[in-house]
Amino acid sequence: MQKTVKYIKKNYIWFLMVLPGTIWFLLFSYLPMFGNIIAFKKFRIDPDGFFASIKNSEWVGWDNFKYLFSTNDAFLITKNTILYNLVFIFLGLALSVGTAILLSELASKKLSKFYQTGMLFPHFLSWVIVSYFVFTFLSPDRGLFNNILEMFGVDPISWYSESKFWPYIIVFMSQWKGIGYGSIVYLAAIAGIDRTYYEAAMIDGASKWQQIRHVTLPQLKTLMIILTIMNVGRIFNSDFGLFFQVPRDSGALYPVTNVIDTFVYRGLMTLGDIGMSTAAGLYQATVGLVLVLITNYIVRKVDEESALF
Template sequence: MAGSFFRRFNRNKVLLLMVLPGALWFLFFSYLPLFGTIAAFKEYRFRGGFWNSLINSKFVGWDNFKFLFNTDAAFTITRNTLLYNIAFIFLGLVFSVGLAILLSELVNKRLAKLYQTSMFLPYFLSWVIVGYFAFSFLSMDRGLLNHILGYFGVDSMQWYSDPTYWPYILIFVYLWKSIGYSSVVYLASILGIDRSLYEAAMIDGASKLQQVRNITLPLLKPIIIIMTLLAVGKIFYADFGLFYNVPRDSGTLYSVTNVIDTYVYRGFKVTGEIGMSTAAGLYQSVVGFVLVMVSNFAVRKLDKDSALF
């Protein structure tokens, strides 16, 4: 038995060495930190090393989770997190698929690459930089948008004090930054479709719209379902940089910009309670896992071949 194992190991050693960096990354950053989740059930106090503190800290059960649910902001942060993520998933899917289809239909491939690169670039910008971009448009005194409104005789608006428009601003900024990256997956899938299917459709007199509806979208359905299921697993996670840096942590906007991640960050900054932050992360992970399992089960019942697993 041992000899067979070593023979297989020796035969596949090159492939195993290629996998080793990724395996080590998952080991150190995904599996070993799981032991730290016990801090969610303890009143963590640092006393001579992380593990020593983790073991000797007082066990408090579910008290840390009350930090999320026993406050006046619990409903607001949960509502904001869910609604924003639902909008991100739905609109991101529609615009990403639409953009990928448009890019795939461009005849001039050099121009298509130029468009793809220009739309991919915002993904690499940090939210700090994006926050300053937004400020250059929305600043009360020097903002470009207020100058444009003034040109048409409209009074300048205090964007960072009025929460009315911020749900639309945050959704727009998120889509602007992420669509280019998301569309790459769908564009790769479209380019992998057999071109003879489109040629046969053209011979039959099908228009571009009919080709998209009857060939492209049905063949994209598996990857759309997989990407949506993965996104559903993070529906209780909010992009901290988006909700913290773009609104510039304005207190008057908390009703529409405060989400679970920013709420936990502010609570940790004030109280320094590691246990509460860990409890929030564990709660988000468990809920995300349950949602993925339920969603995948529903997809499997409807179409077994389209399920994630």
């Protein structure tokens, strides 16, 4: 005990530095975990408050989970969620790394900073605002794309009724909004690579592509694997704004835009079933944890130094 107190006194400045982050995680990440019990109850609001509501709500066990997966759309929303996230993970990885490498190779640092700022800006835009930008392009009567089509004598397209276009639109908008933010970490990692590696490669006659292939990418490998493992943990989660706001909640597009998060939201708004919504969130978190553990285990078997833990 005395050693612990002595250690804390010696390093108190570091403990103070991490204290705000620790408090934030306790309040917003760990404390809400106790609310997962709602997933196993038929939640009803009690006039005596939240805790009384939990205590007095009927225990229904796994019924909320059964309802979530007994619907006709269960397979569709699961398939959409997984397939979109797989594309986002691997396409986002390739574009983020590629963008970071291109920015790092720019000779003009001022120009590099300008491009970084321009590419990062969409990340801070709300999906509500982005949805209006998209609508200006895809509006059935006054949209820019339909105006261009009419100039060439092509019939206008009812974009918000034609589901076949939206997988590409969803993927494009996701990468457009996230590529700038996703490349920051890789750009910082590239800046930290020892320049003597590149100097040695140039002395050996390596071209710029060979330097990227044999120096930059190997140095980024561990970071790429760790971030991919963390993204795999969110494979059952979706960006609600992307799938709800951008398609403008068009019912005709549900076959390609309905994912677990939007399905649960619509169910909550229609049925007011908080227990089912909590069950969906617990299911997503549990599957994500299992996937992270499995992915990390596989990586650790292949290359222990690249594993997350």
